Amino acid sequence: MLGKYFRELSVAAVLVVLLLVLAIAAPAFFDAQPLFSRLARDTPTLVAACGMTLVILCRQIDISIGSQFAVCGVCAGMLAAGKAPVFVVCGAPLLIGAALGAINGALVAGLRLPSIVVTLATMVIAREGLRWAQQGAFINLPDGLQWFGLAQRSGQCALIAFALLLLAAMAWAMRHLAGGRFVYAVGSDAEAARLAGLRPQLTTFLVFVLMGALTGLAALMNLAQSPQVDPKSGTGLELKAIAAAVVGGVAVSGGRGRLWGVFAGVLLLACINPALTYLHVEAYWEKAIQGAIILLAVVADGMRSRKAREA
């Protein structure tokens, strides 16, 4: 039992240690008000990280989600500002995200191009296109949209509950539904999956579409938290999502990893920046620490697989 979940448990242990240190050194960290808004602010990252997990399990990567996030957010914001009905505002980012994901998926699965280069290109095209269209202007949202008309606290609770439900549903689906097992099978060995009668290219394509739709959902969840949309939002989201997945024990070589580990990874990374503030370290270190954590996680995995090779 312990051996099987060693990787996830070790991340959880680090998280618990960090929280204990904070509890002793800076109890203010656990005040309800800032804690809830911090958690709510990180729900989009959790949703994006869930999608990224599937992509990495498929032995692919998607670094264009930051740009997709911004495009979806701006489109939904424009619709909301134009007094579109609520279901359109909520549906549009999902559809736009899915369409952007489908472009990536078609290029990666259909033409078998390497996902890193494809998504590098679509990342820049989407980001620059948005900057061209928007010229960096913020979009002001109408009053009723923030927290979907709920009070701030209940809105935050609703967002957190929704994200956790989504995580639980996806974790269950990855374990018990055929589609979820297909993702693992394709990521472990695409050729074996094909010989077993699966369609690896179709699976990969659909995973990219799902990634896009989840990014759109993340953008919507971000939209609900602020009175305006920043066209530069989502910069670095791809790194956060990849970092959370890698830290949470998802193998970059595909086919191995669990969503619960990714959840621990998201929480750990989300705690770092506020922890820096509470422990009086300058916040400029965030990016460096994030990079160091990614490297540490892959080094740990590398050491373990080397030991396994030698054994």
Add this chain to the structure above:
Amino acid sequence: MSSPLKHWKAALFRHETILLAVLLAEWFYFDSVGRRFGTLDNTFDILRHSSEIGLLALVMTPIMLTGGIDLSVGSLLGLCAILFGKLWRDAHFSPGLAAACTLGIGAIAGGLNAGLITRLRLPPLIVTLGTYSLFRGLAEAITHGVDTFTDFPASFLALGQERLGGLPTQAWFFFAVAIAIWLLVHRTTFGRALRAIGYAPEGARYAGLPVERRLASAYILAGVVAALAAIIYTARLGQAKADAGTGYELFAITAVVLGGTSIFGGAGTVHGTLLGVATIAVLSNGLVHARQPREVAGMLTGALLLFALASGEISKRLAKFRARRHAPNPAVPVPAPHSQ
């Protein structure tokens, strides 16, 4: 079979020839649209502005020949630029000494990538994604995100802003590195080993090549040249900031892929990369002269990258399809002999 006509046809449809045609078409188009585009001054401008990305693309070529990738070069450029500024302003080094130290730092940073990739056999993509974040984060942490280094001495700024022997000063460095890397890749056993590694890493190992050492030197070289690019960047702009070189890795990778290097490794040329750099540089400069917004250049670069990748893959598929159709009797597979 090797009639001169066939030779000609092969040369005509080579990747580099097509790219050269694209480059010339770009040149004539922008020359007819922009009034100042074709002047010598502007040509030097293009050379000046593309030196740094060109240097990064040049060292990206050997790495991509091995089937690897280095996403951290842009961030390393930023880190080296501000460390150079720090050494000069706060440690009172002379610009020459600071530059030498910066090159050393670049080598160490490249060595970090190399060590993680070769010692632990980690995928280059994820390692350099981590160092991409780490190097940029260190640059931001050291400068607190706001500190900017300026007021460099004129003798140092000459490296980026003056001319030497008729050409922009940094062009000499660029050409020297270009020639060195061309010789390294195309005329030495080192270059041949890189290609062998990219083509089949296990095969290269069985052939007795020191795979780890060759890979490591490619990444260390990238670190050193990224540091050189940082120094030139600082001299050209006259300032060093933590965001120096953001997104340069994309342009470098685009140039290399556009130049015909396979993203899977094993095939590619340095002169192709040079043509790729020129194509991108002329495009972004020409669009300014054609009074297009700057964002269009970025979008077109991304689109160009996708197009180059897709066209290569589609033509490969077509060739396979044609070969299958013209094959005399494809339906009967050759029975494999029993190995027992």
